[in-house]
Amino acid sequence: MTKEWFPVPVAVDCPGCGAQTRSAAIVVGPTALVNDAGFKPDDDLLSKPWKHLNGYALVENLGGRTQNIERFIVDRFHASFVVVDGSLRSICQHCHDSLPLDSMRAAAMNGFVRLGARRCLLANEGLLIFSSHVELTEFRSGTTIEEDRLRYPDYALMLICDAESRAGETGTIELWHSIARGDYALIIKGHTGQEMLRDGMSDDLASAVAFISDLGLVVTELHLARSASPFCSLARDLFIDALIDAGYGRETQE
Numbered sequence: 001m002t003k004e005w006f007p008v009p010v011a012v013d014c015p016g017c018g019a020q021t022r023s024a025a026i027v028v029g030p031t032a033l034v035n036d037a038g039f040k041p042d043d044d045l046l047s048k049p050w051k052h053l054n055g056y057a058l059v060e061n062l063g064g065r066t067q068n069i070e071r072f073i074v075d076r077f078h079a080s081f082v083v084v085d086g087s088l089r090s091i092c093q094h095c096h097d098s099l100p101l102d103s104m105r106a107a108a109m110n111g112f113v114r115l116g117a118r119r120c121l122l123a124n125e126g127l128l129i130f131s132s133h134v135e136l137t138e139f140r141s142g143t144t145i146e147e148d149r150l151r152y153p154d155y156a157l158m159l160i161c162d163a164e165s166r167a168g169e170t171g172t173i174e175l176w177h178s179i180a181r182g183d184y185a186l187i188i189k190g191h192t193g194q195e196m197l198r199d200g201m202s203d204d205l206a207s208a209v210a211f212i213s214d215l216g217l218v219v220t221e222l223h224l225a226r227s228a229s230p231f232c233s234l235a236r237d238l239f240i241d242a243l244i245d246a247g248y249g250r251e252t253q254e
């Protein structure tokens, strides 16, 4: 699961039609969140913590539950990718055969480093992609593209939401807000209080609500982090508005 991903253009010879073709591969960055093999998103989200990848990696295969991938990758780069049998493949622009990864791997990784050095990587507008089954080839450690952005420098805890996964597991979602930056961040914890994942959001709570529902979580109750704080009350009112806009019923928030 990540918002840090980059489509990398690649030129290789197509073994299907023999022509040189342009296609693309996907590279994910250090803030990508990964979980072990055997992780079941519906059951384990509130019981197994996610870890940062802490490096760049070429996506060898994306499959399983691939929320948003068709919309954000295949629809936008339809000359380069296709989903076959539930997994993402790079294709030849001429014959539309899928290209073998052996021939793509070096070209994609070199292309990524070259583009990164020239700061020419395409922005992906912070779109979250999620796959329940992914194979990655990590770049050798030390590959850096840009300086790390500061994460969560000055956030204050606003709300603590009780949450439930589709499998009925319970946990909490903390909503943090940075007044200086105007941004939100979410920290998701399992029922024992162990942190499962955290993510920074834009200033718009609708994206926080969408992120929660993309994870398959439902907010069941809201608590103010500090009951006397007018900031917390304001955050609650805004968050409830965002939940209602996303289709939540009123009775679920009180």
Ligand SMILES: [Zn+2]
Binding pocket: 014, 015, 016, 017, 018, 019, 021, 092, 093, 094, 095, 096, 097
């Ligand atoms: Zn071809």
